[in-house]
Amino acid sequence: MSELTPLELEVGHLIVDTLNLEDVSAADIEADAPLFREGLGLDSIDALELALAISRHYGFQLRSDDENNARIFSSLRALAAHIAGHRVK
Amino acid sequence: MRDEALLPLTSHGEQEIIAWHGGRAVTTAEFLAQAAALAAALPGAGQAVNLCEDRYLFLLAFTALLMRGQANLLPPNRAPRVVEEVVAAYPGSYCLVDRPHGALAVQQFTVAVPAGQGEGAPIRAIPEDQLAAIIFTSGSTGAPRPHHKYWGELVRGMERGRERFVLHALQGGTLVATVPPQHMYGLEFTILFPLLNGLTLHGGRPFYPEDLRRALADVPGPRVLVTTPVHLRACVAAGLAWPPVALILCATAPLSAAAAAEAEAAFGCPVQEIYGCTETGAIATRRTVAGPRWQPYGGVRLHCNDGVCRAEADFLRGAVPLNDVIELHADGFVLLGRDSDMVNIAGKRASLGDLTHRLLDIPGVEDAALIVQDEGNERGGRLCAVVVAPQLTEQAILDALRPGLDAVFMPRPLYRVARLPRNESGKLPRAELLALLEQLRRGDGVQ
Numbered sequence: 215m216s217e218l219t220p221l222e223l224e225v226g227h228l229i230v231d232t233l234n235l236e237d238v239s240a241a242d243i244e245a246d247a248p249l250f251r252e253g254l255g256l257d258s259i260d261a262l263e264l265a266l267a268i269s270r271h272y273g274f275q276l277r278s279d280d281e282n283n284a285r286i287f288s289s290l291r292a293l294a295a296h297i298a299g300h301r302v303k
Numbered sequence: 304m305r306d307e308a309l310l311p312l313t314s315h316g317e318q319e320i321i322a323w324h325g326g327r328a329v330t331t332a333e334f335l336a337q338a339a340a341l342a343a344a345l346p347g348a349g350q351a352v353n354l355c356e357d358r359y360l361f362l363l364a365f366t367a368l369l370m371r372g373q374a375n376l377l378p379p380n381r382a383p384r385v386v387e388e389v390v391a392a393y394p395g396s397y398c399l400v401d402r403p404h405g406a407l408a409v410q411q412f413t414v415a416v417p418a419g420q421g422e423g424a425p426i427r428a429i430p431e432d433q434l435a436a437i438i439f440t441s442g443s444t445g446a447p448r449p450h451h452k453y454w455g456e457l458v459r460g461m462e463r464g465r466e467r468f469v470l471h472a473l474q475g476g477t478l479v480a481t482v483p484p485q486h487m488y489g490l491e492f493t494i495l496f497p498l499l500n501g502l503t504l505h506g507g508r509p510f511y512p513e514d515l516r517r518a519l520a521d522v523p524g525p526r527v528l529v530t531t532p533v534h535l536r537a538c539v540a541a542g543l544a545w546p547p548v549a550l551i552l553c554a555t556a557p558l559s560a561a562a563a564a565e566a567e568a569a570f571g572c573p574v575q576e577i578y579g580c581t582e583t584g585a586i587a588t589r590r591t592v593a594g595p596r597w598q599p600y601g602g603v604r605l606h607c608n609d610g611v612c613r614a615e616a617d618f619l620r621g622a623v624p625l626n627d628v629i630e631l632h633a634d635g636f637v638l639l640g641r642d643s644d645m646v647n648i649a650g651k652r653a654s655l656g657d658l659t660h661r662l663l664d665i666p667g668v669e670d671a672a673l674i675v676q677d678e679g680n681e682r683g684g685r686l687c688a689v690v691v692a693p694q695l696t697e698q699a700i701l702d703a704l705r706p707g708l709d710a711v712f713m714p715r716p717l718y719r720v721a722r723l724p725r726n727e728s729g730k731l732p733r734a735e736l737l738a739l740l741e742q743l744r745r746g747d748g749v750q
Contacts, residue, residue, distance in 0.1 A: 236744065237716040250710070257710035258510070259649040259682050262537045265511050269541060275513035283510075 218245055222294040229290075232267040233260050245291040261287060272301035309428035310458045312366060313498045321497075323477065323522055324359040324416070324506035334363070339425035340417035341367035350374040350437065351412070352389055352398040353485070354381065359506025360414045361484045362494055364399045365436075369454070370426045375436040377485045379447055380651065380709035383407050389439060389447060406706070431455025438487055440581050441653045450487075450581050459618035460491065460584045461499045463600040467588055468575070470500045473549055476525035479505040479518050481534045482650075487581040488554045492529045502527060512541035525549035528570070531650045532558040533682055539569045548572045553591075554579070555650030556683050557638075563591035578638075581652075582623045583614050587636070596635030605631060646675050648683045649711040658712055662688065665703040667695045670723050672731050673714060674740065687740060688714035691722055718743045 218226060218241065226240030229249070233256065250256045256264075265276040276286070286296045315321045315331040322329045329337075341363055345351070351368055353375045355361035368375050376396060378389045383406045390396050390409045397410040404411065429435070435454045439447035464470075480493040497504040505522055509515040515538060519526055528551045530538075535553055538545075539562070548570045553563075554577040563574045578597050579585040587597040599605060603616045612629050613622040628639040644654050655673055662671040670691040678684040690700055697717050705713065720743070724735035 235715070257649070257713070259533055259711060262511070262533065266537055266540050275541065275543075276511045277513050277517075278510045 218243070218290070219294065221298060222290055225294045225297060226290055228267055228271060229256075229264060232263055243290050246289045248289060249287050249293065256287075268297065271303075272297050273303035274300045308431045308455070310431050310455060311428050311499075312369065312426070314501050315498075319501075320503050322359050322362065322504040322506050324357075326521070329359070329506075334366075335425035335427065337417050338363055338366040338370060339423075340419055341414065342370040342426075343422070344417070345371055345373070346397055346410070346412060348373055348395045348397055350376050350393045350396045352376040352378060352386060352396065352409075354378075354386065354398055354404075355401045355414055356483070356508060357401050357506060358480065358484060358493060358504060358508055360401045360416075362498070362504060362506075363416070364414045365484075365494060368399075369429050369433070369435060372433065374434045377436055377438045377490065379439050379441045379486070379653070381485075382706060382708055384707035385447065385709075392446070392449075429454045431458070436490065438490070438581050441657045452487075452490075452584075453620075456618045456620065457491070457495055457584075458499060460616075461495050463602060463616070463618065464491070464496065464585060465500050466601055468550065468552075470502070473525045473527060474501045475503075475523070476527060476549060477503045477505055477522035478527045478529060479509065479515070479522065480529035481509060481515060482529060482531055482555070483508070487579065487584055488577065489529075491579075491584050492552055492554075492577070496529075512538045512543055516543045516545060519546045519548065527552065531555045532562060533649055535566045535574070536562055539565045545570050550575065552577055554585075556647055558591050560591055560595075567592060580626055583616075583619060583625070586614050586616065589635070595637050596632065597637070598635045605629065605636060607631065646684070646686070648675070648686065650683070651709055651711055653709070653712055658686070658708070661704060661707050662690060662700075665692075665695075665700060668692045668700065670725075672723055672736055674733070674736055676740075682711075686712055686714045688717040689723060689736065689739060689743070690717060690719055692719055693721075695719075 222245055223240055226243045230238055230240050269275050286293055317332040319331050320328045321331045321334045351373055353364050355364050365375055376389055378386050386407060387409055397412055399414050400411050401414055403413060431454055433454045434451055435457055436452040437449045439449055441447055478497045482489045484490055484494050505518055509518040526548045528548050530553055549572055551570060551572060551574045553574055558576050566574050573590050575588050576591050577585045578587040586603045587599045589597045603614060606613050610628055612625045614625060615622045626645055629636045630639055644656050646653055646655055659671055659673055662668055668690055672689050673686050675684040676687050692700060697719060701717060723731055724739055725731050
């Protein structure tokens with residue numbers, strides 16, 4: 215069963231819509247599974263597209279120079295938590 | 304015996320700043336001393352894979368290997384199986400990394416900025432016949448194909464680039480790049496270009512638009528940005544306030560004239576596209592907004608016969624066949640198409656034959672086909688796989704494929720089917736495959 219919070223579900227929809235993951239539904243994403251490589255199997259170009267979608271929806275820019283990038287994208291839960299802490303809209 | 308001709312390692316003067324690393328200026332004298340100290344510490348071998356991601360550490364490792372007479376091995380991607388294949392093909396070789404990779408079953412040497420100096424004066428020149436790098440492309444039969452790059456040819460190619468971009472006007476400027484240095488474009492334009500043309504290297508590798516904006520803002524101008532269509536588009540779309548940039552170089556995939564115009568407006572400078580391949584390095588450029596014709600570098604001669612085009616130049620050994628079909632005109636050339644086995648996704652080139660082989664090599668996979676979808680978008684499409692493997696799940700197939708593949712080539716989606724629509728001669732007509740995909744996408748349940 216899905217145990218996603220409303221924000222996690224919203225971010226899940228953003229991922230599925232932005233990246234056209236036609237064989238994935240947002241509610242089926244496991245909150246703690248990795249988004250890259252295993253799990254959803256996203257790549258670095260997907261990260262760029264996702265960063266753009268996140269800046270449009272939540273009004274802040276992602277950065278990788280703080281070494282947190284791997285953690286931010288480690289799971290849907292981590293990404294949603296990062297968004298919750300940085301969003302300005 | 305003839306005298307061995309030596310060519311300088313760098314055109315920078317001793318006290319000039321050669322790089323910015325971690326917010327600190329590094330002079331050429333410091334850099335050469337660090338490279339010499341690293342060279343002295345390296346294991347003995349004929350070659351080593353240079354996997355460093357930090358651009359300054361890559362430059363240090365590259366130079367230390369040159370000083371030691373070891374060739375830089377540059378694999379087509381970082382997938383562990385691919386790196387292991389390259390190491391296995393050169394017995395005794397090892398990997399230079401900026402942090403240890405647990406998944407990599409080869410000898411690793413972690414590169415850090417050396418604290419002390421090597422003994423004696425650092426080497427400042429390299430024999431022109433020395434093998435500097437072996438760059439690999441994915442071959443159609445499975446094994447990565449090596450391309451040998453000698454120091455003299457790399458240096459002469461850079462001289463042609465310097466002429467083309469009128470670089471004396473940018474002396475003292477800084478080069479910032481988003482592309483990795485482990486392929487020919489990255490090596491030429493983010494390592495050799497600053498090393499041999501008097502530009503200072505930004506030692507990091509900014510990824511997100513905001514990273515790049517900060518990197519550009521942190522360095523003195525004139526600024527040169529080396530990037531790809533994917534990154535350029537992301538930066539333009541981010542709508543940030545960019546510091547002044549003097550020149551943008553773009554390559555690895557075609558850039559549309561519309562995207563180039565938007566980038567010129569956002570950054571306030573010309574966007575020059577580079578044409579070349581691993582075999583030749585850069586051989587032509589165009590300002591994308593000015594039209595589709597490419598202008599060859601000075602001294603480059605192109606010939607086409609029976610659909611095969613070749614390039615000759617003073618920085619190439621012999622006539623090199625190109626992967627593209629081109630049409631020659633008095634004022635440049637246009638690209639007509641490319642060898643159909645080669646795909647270019649997110650700026651990375653691979654052979655469909657090789658990728659299909661990797662699928663077929665998985666125990667339990669009986670038949671498989673790959674097709675590129677949405678080729679028109681900036682990333683250059685996405686691979687989709689149709690596989691016959693009655694005993695395996697989709698996830699099991701993807702898990703088996705992952706260690707041997709760059710992430711951009713991972714098929715999405717991957718469908719399992721009972722059989723592929725092969726014709727009597729065993730061929731797989733593209734139209735049939737597309738029809739099958741359409742059916743699968745609608746969920747008609749072929750399996």
